[in-house]
Amino acid sequence: MKDSFKGNIKISERRRGLGLRRLFKRERTTKEIRDLYTRGAWLYELDDAITLFSKKLYRPLILNRAKLRGDETVVEVASGTGEMSKLLASKLKRGHLICVDISPGTLAIGRRKIKRLGLDHRVDFVLAAGEKLPLRSSLFDAAVCCYALDTVRDAKPVIEEMFRVLKPGGRVSTGYKGWARSLLLSIFDRLIWEPYLRLVWNCGAVEIEKFFREAGFKGLVKEERMNGYYVFIHGEKP
Template sequence: MKEKTDKATFVLQVFESIAKDYDRMNTLLSFYQHKRWRKFTMKKMAVKPGDTAIDVCCGTGDWAIALAEASHTGRVVGLDFSANMLQVAQAKLSEKGLEQRVELVEGNAMQLPFPDHSFDHATIGFALRNVPDLVQVLKEMKRVVKPGGQIVSLELSKPTWPPFRAVYFLYFERILPWLGKLFANRYEQYRWLPESLIHFPDYMELARIMREEVGLIDVEVYPLTGGITALHIGRKSADDR
């Protein structure tokens, strides 16, 4: 329990400190791919007008905004534990005139402050590897989704082709932290990113966890860009009430 608490405290400190640079660095470090990955995800999700959604660990709000634009009139919530990240998200909502459409909540992904069966969709983007207990977070996402609803994770993963995998980890472990130092004056914080991936399950293992430990059905997996990122979509059984 102490280890989980220590991780949560450390991760909060990381994101509080990089919030103002997060979007710029995310674009740089992903080589502009993160927007393409999210666009692919939204296509696969097929959000309908009026659908409700919660974006867990919403960060600076890009996915919550995309969900609101797709649902048109449905309730959308963005939840994050970092006040600084939510402050950036709020500014984006104001710029787009979406303040009345997206509710931002400072909260804990391990204990979502919403009743059972509240949303049609629950998403988490590039954050599942940072939570203290990924199974608990996925179970909470499942709990707050309506029967038949979607639980969606878009996350960094590990390439399966050995030569590409070697180059990928060389970039992630040796080069990425120095880019963080150069462009955001944050070395230790960006060194955490590759460390957070080392013990994170690969995309096949995460799919197994979603099926067997979380109890989702119809789990679909889409490795993207050679497997450096993976999209997982599972459903809550219609009988789960």
């Protein structure tokens, strides 16, 4: 299958918004990112409301693009407070889910949500950075990363790690924040969402498509929603 990317892919690590990056003298270390998400785990729960529930709207798309039958072993990288984990665990009636996150605080919230649903027998939680997964190579049938590639320190090694832990033929399904092209969404971005991302999480929109190709994924398909506000990429390990 040919990749569905068209034309040359422009790669940029530049973050757009109100120029608030000048507030930060340097990139945060992995430890600082972990501590940030642990202290602000409760704020993470506000993301759906702040995005007018658009994040919630597109989580099923990420699930569907993973093409799960229900008996697979799946890893969710940067699982956060477990909103995507709930969908995955519900789908894996005969399978198993490994949720990996750098923050003990967000993992604890995710674990409680899964337990309330009575699905904890299908799910394990691992405290680790996505850039260095403590998991065996070629172990998983699918890898999912939901709204997190724009929050990690460097998306490239995270994508490479997802490739490594997938079995040949395993699928990757991801979604992250892109750059809004409509006037209305640009205004929302500048006034509300980007300031929130920068001041609270020190992150923002990114372009990272090429990293999937460089990692070795094939059959790549890129989809955009809300005029590029959200980007979804899925493919497979040959």
